[in-house]
Amino acid sequence: MKSKYILPLIMIVAAIFIISSATKDVSTYGNFDTASSTGDRLKIVGTLAKDKPMKYDAENTPNEFAFYLKDEKGEVKQVVLQKPKPQDFERSEQIVLTGKMKGETFVADEILMKCPSKYKNEEIAIKKES
Secondary structure (H helix, E strand, O other), X not given: OOHHHHHHHHHHHHHHHHHHHHHHOOOEEEOHHHHHHHOOOEEEEEEEOOOOOOEEEOOOEEEEXXXXXXXXXXXXXXXXXXXXXXXXXXXXXXXXXXXXXEOOEEEXXXXXXXXXXOOHHHHHHHHHHO
């Protein structure tokens, strides 16, 4: 094989690898029922079940945070996040988790939180003045 063909061939293989790895990250949205039945990796949107306990031990298991989430259908399940506890976690209004079910527990490796707006109280005050 000639050396002038090797570089383009390597670039094509690298492009295929990048595109295939990017498509693996695309997950579908669901709830705990669909996560249990399919066993696939998916995203679950919900809110923190504040009446249930949270467990985080920063010294012994810093990359494991356990809590309970209520999905959009109202089902509450335990979640184990394979990351440290996020800052201001208790203040989050909505949580999006990416992971899969293992038994009765949802094991997540990614989290996105929608936190309350710092302008929310100002918006309410402005509406009352109008």
